[in-house]
Amino acid sequence: MIVAKQKPFEEIVDMVKDADKLLIVGCNECVTVCEAGGKKEVGILASALRMYFANQGREVQIDERTLERQCDHEYLEEIRDIADTYDAILSLACGVGVQFMAEKYHSQFVYPGVNTCFLGATEERGVWTERCQACGSCILAVTGGICPVSRCAKRILNGPCGGSTKGKCEINKEVDCAWQLIVDRLKALDRFSDYEKITPLKDWSTDRAGGPRKVVREDVKL
Amino acid sequence: MTSPKTPSKLEKILAAGHLAVTSECGPPRGSDIAEVEKKANLIKDHVDAINVTDNQTSVTRLCSLAACIKIKQMGLEPVLQMVTRDRNRIALQSDILGAAAFDICTMLCLSGDHQSFGDCATGQNVYDLDSMQLIQTVRHMRDEGKFLGGADIHRPPQMFVGAAANPFADPYEIRVPRLAKKIAAGAEFIQTQCIYNIDKFEDWIRMARERGLTEKVYILAGVTPLKSAGMAKYMKNRVPGMDVPDEVVQRMADTPKEKQAEEGIKICIETIQRLKEVPGVAGFHIMAIEWEEMVPRIVEESGLYPRPAVD
Numbered sequence: 001m002i003v004a005k006q007k008p009f010e011e012i013v014d015m016v017k018d019a020d021k022l023l024i025v026g027c028n029e030c031v032t033v034c035e036a037g038g039k040k041e042v043g044i045l046a047s048a049l050r051m052y053f054a055n056q057g058r059e060v061q062i063d064e065r066t067l068e069r070q071c072d073h074e075y076l077e078e079i080r081d082i083a084d085t086y087d088a089i090l091s092l093a094c095g096v097g098v099q100f101m102a103e104k105y106h107s108q109f110v111y112p113g114v115n116t117c118f119l120g121a122t123e124e125r126g127v128w129t130e131r132c133q134a135c136g137s138c139i140l141a142v143t144g145g146i147c148p149v150s151r152c153a154k155r156i157l158n159g160p161c162g163g164s165t166k167g168k169c170e171i172n173k174e175v176d177c178a179w180q181l182i183v184d185r186l187k188a189l190d191r192f193s194d195y196e197k198i199t200p201l202k203d204w205s206t207d208r209a210g211g212p213r214k215v216v217r218e219d220v221k222l
Numbered sequence: 223m224t225s226p227k228t229p230s231k232l233e234k235i236l237a238a239g240h241l242a243v244t245s246e247c248g249p250p251r252g253s254d255i256a257e258v259e260k261k262a263n264l265i266k267d268h269v270d271a272i273n274v275t276d277n278q279t280s281v282t283r284l285c286s287l288a289a290c291i292k293i294k295q296m297g298l299e300p301v302l303q304m305v306t307r308d309r310n311r312i313a314l315q316s317d318i319l320g321a322a323a324f325d326i327c328t329m330l331c332l333s334g335d336h337q338s339f340g341d342c343a344t345g346q347n348v349y350d351l352d353s354m355q356l357i358q359t360v361r362h363m364r365d366e367g368k369f370l371g372g373a374d375i376h377r378p379p380q381m382f383v384g385a386a387a388n389p390f391a392d393p394y395e396i397r398v399p400r401l402a403k404k405i406a407a408g409a410e411f412i413q414t415q416c417i418y419n420i421d422k423f424e425d426w427i428r429m430a431r432e433r434g435l436t437e438k439v440y441i442l443a444g445v446t447p448l449k450s451a452g453m454a455k456y457m458k459n460r461v462p463g464m465d466v467p468d469e470v471v472q473r474m475a476d477t478p479k480e481k482q483a484e485e486g487i488k489i490c491i492e493t494i495q496r497l498k499e500v501p502g503v504a505g506f507h508i509m510a511i512e513w514e515e516m517v518p519r520i521v522e523e524s525g526l527y528p529r530p531a532v533d
Contacts, residue, residue, distance in 0.1 A: 153336050154307070154347060158354035158403065160396075161333045162388035162415060163462035170462035171336045183393050195396060196403050201311070201355050201370070 001030035001121070002094040003128040004037060004114040012045070012090065013052060015111040019060065019087035022049070024113070025079065025101070026066035027093035034128050036114045037092025039066040045092070045113065070097025076104050083108055119150070136206025136213060142199065144185035151178035157199040227410075228364075230328040230382035231299040232271040234532040235505075236411065236440040241498065242505030243526050244301060244413065244442060245517050246273035247293070249284035258289045262298055264514045268521040270529055271299040271328055273413070273507070277308065280340025287317055291324045301384065302326050305334025310350040311359065311370055318360060322379035330384040330413060331356040335462075354407045357385055361408030385409035387441075389426035390419060390465035398429045405439050412439055413507040416446040416457075418489075419465040420496060427502045436502035443497045446509045447516055448486035451475040487516060494524040 006012075016022055024042050032038025042064045053060040063086075067075045070093035083089065088109040091098045095116040102110040118130040133150040139157070140147055149155045153171045160179030163170025167180040186192050204210070226233045235242045245265050250257040262272055272293055276286040290300035302321050309317065321329065333353040337345050351359060359370060360383050367378040385404045389397055401412065417423045423443070430436050448454045451474040458466035470489065477485040490508075497503050506526070510516050521527045 153338075154333055154349045154352070156333060156349065156352040158352050158407075160391070160393075161353075162386065162391045163336070164392050165462050166392055171338050177392070180393050183396055196399050196406070198354055198358070198403060198407055201351060201358070204350065 001033055001119070002096070003034045003117045003120040003130075004031050004094050005034075005117055006036050006041065006045070006092070006114050007112070009048060009052075012111075012113055013049070016049070016088055016090055019109075021061045021063075021086050022088050022090060023063050023065060023079070023082070023086040024049075024090045024092065025070065026064075027070045027091075027097050028066055028068045029071075029093075031093055031097075031114060032066075033122065035126075037094075039064075042066055042092055045090075070094075071100055073100075073104070076101060079105075133207075135202075135204070136210075137203060139199070139202075142194065142197070144182050144189060144191070146178055146181045146185055148178045148182065151176070151181070157202060226382075228327050228380040228382045229325070230271075230380075231532060232301065232328050232411065233382040235270045235530060238530070238532060240505075240530045241503075241526060242271075242440070242442060243269045243508065243521055243529065244271045244273055244505070245269045245508045245510065245514070246275055246303075247289070247514065248275045248278060248512070249286065249289040251281070251283055253284060255284070255288070255292050258284070258292050259296065261514045262293050262296055265517045266296070266298050268518040268527060268529065269508070270505075271301050273301040273303055273330060276303040276305045276332070276334065277340070278335070280307070280335050280337045280342065282341055287320055287326075290321060290326050294324050294326055299328065300326055302329040303332060304329055304356065305332045306349055306351045306353060306356050307334035307337065307347050310348050314351065314356060314359065315363065315369060318363060318379050318381065319375070322377070322381070325380075327380045328382045328384065329360065330386065331360065331409070332386055353385060354404060357383055357404060357407040357409050382410055383408055384411040384413060386415070387412045388415040388463045389417070389423050390415060391463040397426055398433060398435070401430055401435055401439075402433060405435060409439060411504070412441045414441065414444040415463060416444045416509060417493060417497070418457075418470050419467050420493060422465060423497070424500055427500060431502045436504075440504035441502055442505040442507040443494075443500075443503050444507045444509060445490050445493050445520075446511060447490040447513065447520065448474055448482075449513060450479070450482045450486070451477070453486075487520060490520055491523045494520070494526070498524070 024046050026037050026039050026042035046062045046064050050062055069075045083105045090111045090113045091101050092113040098112045119132040120128045120130045123129050130150050135149050160177055164177040169175040169177045226237045247261040274286045274289045286303055290302045293300040331353050337347050360381050363379055364381050367375050387401050454471045454474040457464050
């Protein structure tokens with residue numbers, strides 16, 4: 001899923017401070033799972049903002065909505081009738097949702113309430129970690145199912161670098177060395193000899209390097 | 223090993239069967255090239271080639287290539303260190319040609335420290351290639367005479383290609399396979415991480431020997447004289463991938479402060495003398511960090527002076 005983290009309250013206040021009528025829109029997908037922008041977080045943020053404005057002696061109307069998804073026309077249409085009655089929309093969706101909202105309601109101020117962090121998984125309640133950078137050309141088959149592009153600080157394809165110490169990365173003793181994990185896994189799979197195969201220069205054109213990406217499936221288009 | 227393939231002085235020395243001696247020179251944090259000249263002059267008669275570090279520890283410095291050109295113009299032999307952290311494949315190939323234009327013909331391919339250690343911790347890293355792929359790239363440019371894109375290179379670079387090896391990093395079981403991989407990628411010489419744990423180094427090079435790797439690559443053992451007990455502790459605890467055994471730290475700590483530098487030099491010389499006898503060791507890479515003036519003495523007292531002459 002896409003993992004996000006709510007922006008600092010002061011930053012949010014700074015974005016929406018001029019609005020007299022504000023709509024906070026949550027998303028029921030990834031940001032709900034990572035507890036950054038679901039219905040619960042919309043409610044908590046709305047209360048905090050109401051208190052803040054009340055303390056400032058300002059009367060600001062703050063409404064709450066949470067859509068099934070903000071990356072889908074269908075669900076964004078649900079606020080078509082009310083969107084332009086607000087001075088601003090604060091979206092707690094990931095960067096995709098915020099942009100899709102802004103494209104749809106292009107005369108409206110749409111602000112991001114979260115920082116979109118990475119594609120990751122829930123390690124445990126309250127802990128999410130990165131697993132994928134969407135490079136567009138998956139190499140997990142040769143790295144024992146562990147991704148060096150997203151999990152190595154240098155995204156080294158023939159690792160580890162000389163900074164791997166006791167299974168940890170040189171940048172931080174809390175971070176696992178992806179290449180230690182890869183080596184361990186290759187051994188467990190009885191494929192240790194694969195370690196010596198050199199991974200050739202990667203075609204990064206399917207990554208960010210190739211510009212904005214697009215997937216078109218003629219077979220499923222309506 | 224075979225006869226030299228490049229005009230590299232380092233390659234000629236190694237191919238002639240001499241124990242090679244290299245040292246390094248970190249470029250200044252400014253544009254005064256005289257500082258490079260000064261450091262190079264301190265060591266020039268005692269080493270065969272001078273490595274020039276490439277923004278080491280991710281701290282921005284005068285570029286390695288410019289400093290190498292200066293050293294070359296002094297009539298000395300530079301080893302261009304190149305990290306893949308800061309340049310994509312266009313810039314890497316371009317800088318290799320830039321070096322070749324000045325007949326710089328020895329380089330060391332590295333991945334580089336992560337930028338979070340340096341003075342631009344909020345910057346991006348590139349890592350379009352890793353060190354292994356940089357080795358492949360230089361060899362491709364030299365041997366095929368072609369760019370990565372396939373076009374012919376007019377006057378291809380004549381680079382003698384080196385790589386780093388850290389016999390002490392984890393996971394230990396891949397240290398020799400990783401060396402084999404670098405050789406397969408095209409590395410012709412290796413400069414190792416600083417050696418303090420001699421037993422472990424000897425174990426590593428024995429395994430390399432058993433796989434026949436020391437017949438395929440020249441291994442220059444890396445040494446760094448310790449200046450103080452504090453430095454020993456720092457290297458042990460804070461520098462990633464460094465193995466400083468307790469007895470070395472203790473030996474430095476047991477020495478009175480004013481004699482610690484002397485003790486560090488002594489340890490360094492003892493290390494070289496012991497490793498000179500180890501089969502598979504083809505030379506030494508003396509990294510006297512901001513202590514270049516000690517290199518001549520280390521070389522002399524290790525019995526590595528005078529340096530051999532080659533054509």
